[in-house]
Amino acid sequence: MQKTIPATDRGLAYGHGVFETMELRAGHLPHWPRHWQRLVEGCRRLGLPAPDRDRLETALLTDAPALGRHVLKLVLTAGDGGRGYRAPSKITPRWIVSLHPWPTYPATYAEQGVALRHCRTRLPIDSALAGIKHLNRLHQVLARAEWDDEAIAEGLLSDTDGWVVEGTMSNVFWIEGDTLRTPDLSRCGVAGIMRARILDWAAAQGIVTRIEVLAPARLQSAEGLFVCNSVIGLWPVRRLENHDMQIPSLMRELSQAVQEGAC
Amino acid sequence: MQKTIPATDRGLAYGHGVFETMELRAGHLPHWPRHWQRLVEGCRRLGLPAPDRDRLETALLTDAPALGRHVLKLVLTAGDGGRGYRAPSKITPRWIVSLHPWPTYPATYAEQGVALRHCRTRLPIDSALAGIKHLNRLHQVLARAEWDDEAIAEGLLSDTDGWVVEGTMSNVFWIEGDTLRTPDLSRCGVAGIMRARILDWAAAQGIVTRIEVLAPARLQSAEGLFVCNSVIGLWPVRRLENHDMQIPSLMRELSQAVQEGAC
Structure with a gap:
């Protein structure tokens, strides 16, 4: 490290x-194949040679504690x-591995839900960088600096066209007519690993999923809303700005699957 | 350092x-007040406390060679x-100072002009970050990676709406009807120090200047085009893609003023 x-x-x-922010559990990375896949795609898009998978896995796990749950963060740079902006003709990437305690959030977050706000910071339309977890993260930094109120757990980011895209550190799902929906990320946003896990789990359960654009007003009539990432798991939303929201049974089911590691 | x-x-x-990339000449930073001004504006926009000016000047010049011309780069981070994206409640910025040789470009660049290309990479519309010289520079990296041909000195970047904004490492000016014009940078792009110097010099000479949007087609009929930054100075453009361009007398005059340090 x-x-x-x-x-x-x-x-x-x-x-x-x-970069990748991963769950380390009992000395293993349970969702490593998905993180690896996104990492390789990020390298390809940014003109970086893909790392040697075996060597990288060894580097990640060599000093990893064998017990308990931790956050393992990998930063891979050029x-x-x-x-000068021009990269050297032969790029030798650098790996930076760091270990962090698994954060503890109030149990009420996962059980009774959290309060959210809409951020003023807008995500630019930027398909060249959409989806990957690159190191240009000033919009997330600016959005997270908008509030200091501990009662607000997360903020929603819209793009410059006004569509809701994601949370500052999470992806967003909403439920409408028994269908699980999540914003399209082809123009901006980070394609989260937990988002992919939930989409796959839902498909395997026969739950209909849709990826589409999300107008903020649509959340007023949604049956439910939640945010998710690899570390927080799934937080139902009980309040968005001044609007109270319900937690439908499908969301309870999903939340349980995430907590049990079933997805 | x-x-x-x-x-x-x-x-x-x-x-x-x-960050700031500055000319260091005989142990002095001739354009320091402008760099300082942009630095402070960047800090304000990114929620960073402004540095103490005296301490920063001392840090920049302590190990600076007293003779010759060098590039002095300052990176100021949070x-x-x-x-996590949330900044600590008390930010203690870090200053990273590095010294680089003053680059030597072929004399023909400034005298006979350079060849330019249009880049495919698009700058996103992003007024939150427009103008300042922040560290999120993946678009410049991706644009500069588009070509490897040493005969092409610079590439032009357009925004996602199609307007030409800047070069990968430079600002752009064009001449049309005896008027010096440069693209508007309120939605994206870096407000370069050399660009500001040239605008001020032109105003002092009574040359009419305009800041406006630039459609690529307009460059076909422009009387002249050049790129500039604090290190390269001013490079007239003799060819853009397959289109040959002239170097009007106003550009020669400007080029001389830049070379003589008159602006």
């Missing part, structure tokens, strides 16, 4: 790199470079 | 920071932070 990196790293200079 | 930074720096994690 590196404590420092060279000041010449292109991850620092330009955000030329990607490595050292001179001044 | 720091060789390493902590791996927990928010500049690396999210690009939470700004400093250390834990995992």
Whole structure:
């Protein structure tokens, strides 16, 4: 686990790199294949050579504690470079691995739901970078800086056209007519691993899913709304701005599946 | 001059920071007031406390060589932070100063002009980050990776609406009817220091300037086109894609003013 990196790293200079935030459980990464897949796609989109999978797995797990639950974060950058946007003709990526305690959130978050707000910060339409978990994350930083109220657990981000896309650190699902829906991420947003796990689980259960654009007004009439990521799991939303929301049975079912690791 | 930074720096994690690339001449920063102004504006927009000006100037110049011309780069980040987009309640910015040789470009670049291309990478419309020199620079990296032909000196970037905004590392000016024009940067792009110097110089000379949107087709009929930044100075464009361009006398005059440090 590196404590420092060279000041010449292109991850620092330009955000030329990607990262993954993973659940480490009893010395294993239960969702590693999905993280690996997104990592490789991110490398491809940013012109980085894909890492050697075996070597990377070894690097990730060598110092990993064998017991308990932790957050393992991997940052993969384009490595050292001179001044200037042009990458060296041979890129030698740098891996930065860090271990963090598994965060504890109030039990009420998963059981009774959380309060959300709409952020003013807008995500730009940017299909070149949409979906991947790259290091250019100023919109998330700006959006998360908009509120300081501990009673608000997450903020929703809309794109510059006004469609709701995701949370600052999470993906969003809503339920409408027994159908599980999540915003389209082809123009901006991060394609979360928990989002993919939930979509796959729902499909396997025969639950109808839809990926579509989401107008904010639609959430007023939705039967339910939740946010999710690999670390928080699934948080039902009990309040969005001044609007109270219900937690339908489908969401309870999903939440249980996430908590039991069934999806 | 720091060789390493902590791996927990928010500049690396999210690009939470700004930078300046400055001319250092005989131990002085001739355009420091302009760089300082942009730096402070960048800090304000990104929620970073403005640095102490005297301390920063001392840090920049302490190890600076007293002779010759160099590039001095300053990266200012939000400093250390834990995992998560939320910034610490007290941000302690980190300054990273590096010295680089003044690059030498072929003399023909400034005298006879350079060849340019249009890049496929599009700049997203993003007024929250427009103008400042922040560390989220993946679009510049992706655009610069589009070509490897040493005969092409720079690439032009258009936004997602199709307007030409800037070069990958430079600002753009064009001449039309004795008027000096440069693209509007209120929705995306970096407000370059050389661009500001040229606009001010032109105004002082009584040359009419216009800041406006630029459709690519307009460059076919422009009397002249050039790119500029603090390090390259001013490069006239003699060819854009397959279109040959002239170097009008106003551009020669401007080029001389830049070379003589008159602007």
